[in-house]
Amino acid sequence: MTDTPPSSIRHPLRAILPSLLGIALFVVALLALHHELRGHTFHEVFLSLQAISQARLILAAVLVVLVYSIQTLYDTISFRFIRHTIAYRSVALASFLGHAIANNIGFAALMSGSVRFRYYLARGVSPGQILFVVAFGSLTFWLGFGTVCMVNLLFFPPPIPPFFHLPLSSLQPVGFVLLILLVLYLVWSATHQRSTFKFFGYHFRVAPLRITFLQILTASSEWLVGASILYVLLPPSLSISYGSFLSIFLLAQIMGLLSQVPGGIGVFESIVLALMPGAMAVPEAIASILVYRIFYNLAPLTVATGIMGYRELLHRRDYFNATPVGPPVVDEKSAEGMPD
Numbered sequence: 001m002t003d004t005p006p007s008s009i010r011h012p013l014r015a016i017l018p019s020l021l022g023i024a025l026f027v028v029a030l031l032a033l034h035h036e037l038r039g040h041t042f043h044e045v046f047l048s049l050q051a052i053s054q055a056r057l058i059l060a061a062v063l064v065v066l067v068y069s070i071q072t073l074y075d076t077i078s079f080r081f082i083r084h085t086i087a088y089r090s091v092a093l094a095s096f097l098g099h100a101i102a103n104n105i106g107f108a109a110l111m112s113g114s115v116r117f118r119y120y121l122a123r124g125v126s127p128g129q130i131l132f133v134v135a136f137g138s139l140t141f142w143l144g145f146g147t148v149c150m151v152n153l154l155f156f157p158p159p160i161p162p163f164f165h166l167p168l169s170s171l172q173p174v175g176f177v178l179l180i181l182l183v184l185y186l187v188w189s190a191t192h193q194r195s196t197f198k199f200f201g202y203h204f205r206v207a208p209l210r211i212t213f214l215q216i217l218t219a220s221s222e223w224l225v226g227a228s229i230l231y232v233l234l235p236p237s238l239s240i241s242y243g244s245f246l247s248i249f250l251l252a253q254i255m256g257l258l259s260q261v262p263g264g265i266g267v268f269e270s271i272v273l274a275l276m277p278g279a280m281a282v283p284e285a286i287a288s289i290l291v292y293r294i295f296y297n298l299a300p301l302t303v304a305t306g307i308m309g310y311r312e313l314l315h316r317r318d319y320f321n322a323t324p325v326g327p328p329v330v331d332e333k334s335a336e337g338m339p340d
Contacts, residue, residue, distance in 0.1 A: 049287045052233060057291070059232050064295045067225045071099045073218045074137040075116075081211050082132060082204060086123055093307075094119040100304035104297050105262050112137075132204060143185075143212075144219020149250055150178035156243030186212065223250070229296055230272075233288040240277055248275045 072088075072095040079086050097119070098112030113134040120130050153175030186209065193208040207215070227249040231242060252271035256264020269289050276285055 047283070049290065051235070051284075052287065052291060056232050060229050060291065060295050063225055063229045063232065064300070067222055067229065067296075068096055068099065068300060070218060070222045070225060071095055073214075074140050075133055077140065077211060077214050077218065078133040078136040081136065081207055082129060084125065084129060086120075086125065090119070090123050096300070097304045097308060100300040104301045136207075140215040140219045142219075143215050144221075144223050145250070145254070146178050146182060147216050147220045148223045148246070150175050150182060152243060152246050152250065153178065156241070156247060158244065158247040226253075226296070230288060230292040233291050235284050235288070238277065238284075248272060251275070 072092045075091045075095045076088065079091065094116050098115040101115055102112040113131070116130055116134060117127070120133070121127070125133075153171050157170040157172035157175065189207060189212045190209050192206045195206045197204060197206065224246075227246050228242075230249060231245050234240070234245075248271070252268045252275075253264065255271055256268040259267045269286075272289060273282065273285055
C-alpha cells in the first residue's frame with residue numbers, strides 16, 4: 001500500500017471550502033434577517049414603500065441606466081487595449097446581458113463570460129480574446145473596488161463594532177495599505193508597459209498607465225453610482241452621510257459576492273440592516289432595499305431575458321427558413337443519363 005500524499009488529502013477540502021463558507025454566511029445572514037424583522041409586519045413595509053417619493057424613484061431609475069452604461073466601458077477598454085475593432089452596439093449588448101445575468105445568478109466571471117462567448121464569437125472575436133476581455137474586466141472591477149475602498153477608509157473610516165474585538169479603533173490603517181498596493185501596481189504598470197505576456201496562446205502587452213487610469217476611473221464610477229441608487233432611496237429623514245453609507249454598501253456588496261449566493265440575496269440585506277443607524281426603522285430600510293433590488297437586479301434581468309429570448313427565436317426562425325423542407329429537388333438536365 002502506498003501512502004497518500006498530504007496534498008491530495010487536503011485538495012478536496014480546498015475545493016469545497018469556498019462553498020461551505022458561502023453556505024455558512026448565507027445561513028448566518030438569514031438568521032440575522034429573521035432577528036431584524038421580528039415584530040414588524042408586511043403592512044409596515046408596504047406603507048414605507050408608498051412613502052418613497054416619485055422623484056426619488058425616477059432618480060434611482062436614471063442611476064440604474066447610468067451604472068449599466070458605465071459597465072459597458074469595461075469591455076470597451078479591453079477591446080481598445082488589444083486593438084480589436086468592434087462596434088459599440090455589439091459591446092453594449094453583450095456587456096448589458098452579461099452583467100444583468102451575473103448580478104442575479106452569481107459567479108460573475110463564469111456567467112458573464114458565457115454570455116460574452118455567445119455574442120462575441122459571432123462578431124469575429126477569438127476565444128482567447130474573449131477570455132482576456134473577461135479577465136481584464138475582472139481586474140478592472142477589483143481595481144475600482146480597491147480604489148473606492150481606499151478613499152473611503154482614508155477619509156470616512158467607519159468605526160469597528162466592539163464585538164469584533166480588534167486592536168484597531170478604525171479601519172483607516174487598511175486604507176493606507178490599499179494606497180500602498182495601488183501605488184505599487186501603478187509603478188509596475190509604468191515600468192512594464194512595453195512588456196508582453198502570454199494569455200491562452202495570445203501575446204498581449206502590459207496595460208500602459210493611460211489604460212490603467214481608465215480602468216480605475218470606470219470601475220470607481222460604477223461603484224459610486226451603484227451605491228447612489230440605494231442612497232437616494234433611503235428616507236430623507238435619515239441623517240447619514242454618503243461617505244458613511246458607502247462603507248456599509250461596499251461591505252454588504254463584497255460579502256454578497258464572496259458568499260456566491262445568487263445576487264447576494266439575504267447577505268446584502270442583513271449587513272445593511274445591521275450597520276445602518278438605529279434611527280432608521282426596519283420597515284423603511286426593507287422598503288428601500290426592495291426597490292433597489294427591483295431596479296438594479298430584477299428589471300435589468302427581465303429585460304435581458306426578453307432580449308435573449310427574442311434573439312433566440314429569430315435565430316431559430318432563420319435556421320428553419322434556410323433549411324429545405326421535403327425531398328431534394330433534382331434538375332432534369334443533370335438527371336439525364338442517370339441509371340434507372
